[in-house]
Amino acid sequence: MILKKPWTLLIIAVAFLFCVFGLYWRAVSQRTLQLARTLRTKNSPERIVSLAPNLTEILFALGLEDKIVAVTLHCNYPPAAAGKPKIGTFWQPNIEAVIAAKPTLVITLSFEQQKNLAERLRRIGYNCLTINIEKVSELFEAIDRIGTATGKQREANQLVSAIQKKLNRLASLVGTRDKVRVLWVVQREPLRVAGRDTFVNEMIELAGGENAIGPTVYKYPPIGAEQVIASGAEVIIEPSMTPEDLVAQRDKAFQYWNRFENVPAVFNKRIYVINGDIVSGLGPRLYEGVETITRCLRPELFAD
């Protein structure tokens, strides 16, 4: 009965035209997108935007400094990176700023916000590389991929070999001694540590240690006093985001940890506050980070 009314035919016709128009406009839109994309990349020098500090470090290490046109506010190493134009924070990159930098290549990590951003950029015709760096093996892959994408394969291979050589040397230095139990404290109040499913854990193992905390559900779980005592940690490492005056910070740490006098690390006074910058992510300074950890676990190896 509804179909008999003339209104219905009119409505159906309008709806049909509406959809057709939408499809047509979209086709046009896609074509202009492609055109803009080709124009952007053709005959133009490489312009790279990096959305993470470790990605920036890799780019610098591959000798791409002058090709980098924008980085995040958190990219502060090497020092030259701090001088580059910024496109927002690591957690909330601003898509408009990225576009304003006219990039030919945007490199992002693969966690949720950045993956979404990369998707959005690809949808409007930008070239994006999304890289997952959560394991050491993925780091080497990442360096390789970035090298391929930027025509720096040779430099990439060299970088990877250099890091691997240094790590192997460290591994033979450490040898097959007993693993040192390490508690990696990312936050004191409330107490949060790095769990086994993290890149930090890998670095600890490369340095000849093992995580004092067993497998957990969360990557960086909050823990209670019980678990601290049960962990039997021999070494406590706290990465610090403020690298000035690590000595004073270490004193403060001792004051805090003294309440856990039964933990081996505490009564052996093996509590270390290290520069958090080199252990905040997996990047070219991987070896430096692992070496720093090894110094905490086996100071005797570096007595010279």
Added chain:
Amino acid sequence: MSAIIEVENLSFGYTPQSTVLRDISFVVMPGTFLAIAGPNGAGKSTLLNLLCGLLSPRSGTIRIDAAPVESYSTEALAKKVAVVWQEFIPVFGFSVIDTVMMARTPYYGPMGFESEADREIVAEALEATDTAGFALRPLGSLSAGERQRVFIARALAQNTPILLLDEPTNFLDLKHQVGIYDLLKTAQLQTGKTIVAVTHDINLAAQYCDEALLLGADSDYQCGPAGDVFSTEQITRVFGVKVFTGKVGKEKFFIPLGKFAKDNGQIGASPNS
């Protein structure tokens, strides 16, 4: 002339086990003012709901203008029957004229707006109920009596041959009670409307209504001219209350006599007719 409302062997109950109305039959001729009175719980409001199609009878038929109520679409029925319900203040502040204008909903064109004709009818209804003076005020700012007149105006604006009212003078003072009945009677006499009003007020009903339906418990009902139905025996029996019947000119009035009535023997314990 055929009846405009015909009720034949009507039975109804809210649940399969209970019965509120049993085998009721009566007719209402066009242009009549019918009062439906009776004790609480006898089923007066239920009967009204059945007459306007809100409820369906369990058995029996109700015919409006010779067609069964069920056969009308909601819109078609709204052009035959207008109802004034018990008071309801809408949550959102509609003005008086908006409210009355809503009665024209069944007559709107496809875009849903009023025509000039609709506006005229509404203006007439406002005049007739003496509510034009506060046409633009929100409904909630009026007194109960004024509001009731607005709802009657709305029912009048609906321009239907039949007007049903559910206890229109509840909560109103004497002046407004009389005012409402005057209004209804005028509508009946001037436009030939058929009016059916459920009421608690027997005296005013006796004064204004031509016919009455006295509905007692267990569907013990009487329908006929008001003068006949409203008698001392009927009222005493149906309401279960001692009543004194008096007369002023041609008007009968009934005064209930309770335990503490001051009859010094002058009026007498036994009622006269």
Added chain:
Amino acid sequence: MNGQLTAKKLAVRTASGLVVLIVVMAVCSLVGAEKVSLKAVVDSIGLREAVSPDYEIFVRVRMPRIFLAAIVGAALASSGVVCQALLRNPLADPYILGISSGAGLGAIIAVLSGLNWTFVGRSPIAVFAFAGALGTIWLVWFLGRLTGKFHVTGLLLAGVVVNTFFSALIMFLTLVAKSQQVYATIFWLMGNMIEEDFLVLWLGAGCVVAGILALFYIAPQLNALSFGENDARSMGVNTARTHIIAFGVAAFITAIAVSLSGLVGFVGLVVPHAVRLIFGPDHRQLLPMSGIIGAIFLVVADTFGRIVVAPAQLPVGVVTAIVGGPFFLVLLIKYGRKVSWLK
């Protein structure tokens, strides 16, 4: 507003409203974290050479986003009008019948399932949220009818029960999920305006506009329903049919809005009231004007969220609450005397 509504008055007001909306949308497109010069944008139109980043930002990022905000704002505001009318409750909003928790549940299930396919360029979250929203409305409708046909209180209660139950489910699933997935869900639930594929926006706009037109068609019936079921029926309104159409359409456009942008609160509650205070309660006017003003409100709120802590962004749901609250208070003080239920 004094005087009565006529078709002409309404047409004039709607047209002016649309003009204001277009102007607001244009102005807000030029405002943002990055400076975009109108001249650069205009110059780039139709160009075969490289387009300027201004043009790219304007056309590929800002305009879709603002368009999205307008669609979502219009959908939520219109839906809010209908919910308040049907439930005869000034505190009703489009989410009251469980749509919000249903959509949230759909979203978190999508995230947990780890599915990666897209549907017309939409992520699984959007699709599941849409399905969740509609499924929940159906469930609430079904439960509400158990208390008697179209009994309004029954619907409200069913909505509250379903909302509570689903919220508990969401909380439980959040505990079980991995942290990244939790983040994705919460981010989505906070409401966000991200530029979408053009076709998605176009179809979404079509659905929402069609929905608002359908609701406008039954606006006189909504007016009558404000007086209660009995009054409405005796005035010739087919209450059953009106309920189904109104709820169905309102739920549909709300589900579309929610699947496009997550849960944006406040718009569906405040805008109908604001418009009612200025223009009166006649739904024939309330519906289109709420749609337009809802669109304007959300576009402005989103722009606000984009510039106030640039380059970071405030979630639009936060902005609507911060902006909407005091604004509504001002309106209430100024026009409150006209509203009868405030006596």
